[in-house]
Amino acid sequence: MEPIPMTPIAQVVGGRTEPTDDYWGGTQAIIRLDPDLFPLEATQGLEEFSHLEVVFFFHLTDQTDLNLGLRRARENPAWPEVGNLGHRNMRRRNWLGISRCKLIKVDGLDLHVEDLDAVDGTPILDVKPWFAEFGTRGKTHQPAWVTEMLGDYFAPSTTA
Template identity: 45%
Template sequence: MITLQPIGWVRGGRSDPVDDHWGSEQARIELDPRFPESALYGLDSFSHAEVIFFFHKVTEEKIETGARHPRGNTDWPLAGIFAQRGKNRPNRLGLCTCSILGVSGRTVTVGGLDAIDGTPVLDIKPVMREFLPRGSIRQPEWAGALMKDYW
């Protein structure tokens, strides 16, 4: 058993988990009071952060463990839950690379975070180019179609 405690929560932005048009969203990540302001020192010198969060609105009965058509679109092939980024994942973990718009006190303002108001945040990591993929990235055609309007 793994036990995690949120380091903070998403405040603002969307209240409904609609699939598309996340690029213009702005939200704040407010740290839990157990963390001092110094936990965010230096984060504002990075342009982007990876935010790991918990899909808290996904109920147990909605969790997928096998294959499904992404977004229920039967024009796209069956894809296993680990071959897509849907929210109905076994551990309900989300990951998003978003822009850092500002840091003030124990709050980070971000752009393009695809998490809704009240979402528990499990970790924040700065994006460093050395951790980005080396070489070209490959993906199936359906993934590009699915993401066409996501941001």
């Protein structure tokens, strides 16, 4: 397969400065779109949506720490070994993350968001409005360890 060149379209401004496993709830940041790539009209109508889906690059991850085989989430011995595609963390072949966050307001090319689990300086590759019709269709299921692991993921931060 041929490589796919990508250019970030925006950058996260503010919010967290360090990636952590939990307590992303209430984290506010700005997705600042590149004015060299977008006119102001690019965000027109976006304020009508409650949520965005954001594709970003895990720029702080040690890219030598890539294990495409089996491993336990958060190295927890109580959870099963799962292959790389059974995880959603930063150790991905292309170092891409996807997050659904609340859109608080649109201010020109600044998208004010909440619950985006990306840190200050994160390169943004794409932003899409969340369409409810693209959500889950049919019954869902997942292993119990995922529910246990993510119990505090979007809980409010425990630090002031």
